[in-house]
Amino acid sequence: MTPDRAEVLALVRSSPAYVAAHDKAAWVGIFASLHVVEDPVGARPIRSSDAGGLGRFWDAFIAPNQIEFEVEHDWVDGFDVARDVTIATMLRPGVVVRTPAHLLYETAYEDGVLKVRRMAAHWEPRPVYRQLMKPSRAHLAAAAGQFRHLFRTLGVGQTVQFVGASRFAGWRRKHRLRARLDGVTKLIVAGKTVTATCVVDGAPAAVIDGRTFTDLA
Template identity: 40%
Template sequence: MGLREQMLATVEGSPAAVAAHDRQRWLSLFAPDAIVNDPVGSSPHRGDEQLSRFYDTFIAPNTIVFHPAHDIVCGDTVIRDLTLEIRMSDAVTLTVPVHLRYEMASADLIAGLFAHWELPTMVRQLLAEGLDALPISTRLAGALLQNQRLGGAAGFARGFVRAGAAEKRRTLAFLDAACAERSGSDVRVEYGAGRVGPVADLRDELDGWQTGKCLAAGRYVTVSLTRGEEHAVAMATFERRQIVAMKVYVAS
């Protein structure tokens, strides 16, 4: 098995363990000091004890099915472009668009899992379920307080603070211009596992990509890209509403 296949097998172990409700198997995928930041923008969880509490709060009570569209191995990172189907009760199932970013410590250990999805959008979807959402909301609040105390609950709520519609529009405009070879931006772009430079120096690499799914989490906006049979995910980093960095994850 090649390195790419080993890395993919490792990250695919996560949905398998989640489906089996096997906490120990899920934890075994992570390095001892690994980070889980889910959603990006909330307070991260680090190490076995905190990851165990994360599992008990957000994974154990639910039935979660991963519906992957595309997987990208870019250097030491695996990006999964997918949709999560989360059955929270017999009456409530949520559909959550996600970009999952796995930073690998090695081919068989995850150093960091960063889940780019929109917490406010998910909450609105849950509240739209009306009375069926009430016991779920009560259960989640109780699990947060029991497993992570007030500090953990407050840390989770930080996920509501994120880039918004304006940053998403700015990211899409940047990418549309760059991919059409008409951008004059001096923002440095990291393309794949090695190329770094201003947009003007990466014209050939950026040419022709089409933008798709766009998500805002924390200070990042992530966008699905397609070009014929190729797939990529772009991640814009924002400071004070301005793009300060752009990373395009494309197969190495």
């Protein structure tokens, strides 16, 4: 079945809308029965074989916070959408953390309904942690509260794996990608991958998972 660009974009854009509305059931419902969520890339993925995994992810990271997606650009390639975004997360007690990210959504039809089969969120945990390490009572309370919540909802093992995602491929790989691209405005190291926002033939582009997404036909 040929993908409809408007339908693909509408599905992808529904994800942050449901997050903002705190509509857990609707958000879980956009994913295919066989799915994988990597958020962040480098942490243990959430797979459909992990019963209730999406729900636990929601409870751990979305439910207690106010989250807004500031979208810089969307690129559509068939069933797939790449997004250049900054995610603004308000943690209790009112501390805002801003996370530059590249998001990759891979979609497919399931029983005639378009669903997300893979979502890969490329972002760097270390800069996020640094934002929480400011010597103020509010920031210390936000960091402590978030990690207490993670331990309660995910358990020690999964929380440690999430924190371990701050290990990344290294700056050399980041600099090599910058050297071979034009007009780079954002570089992100997540897990073993490096992603970029750049310019290709004068048009905005993104390089994610070794693929180049552009607005050019």
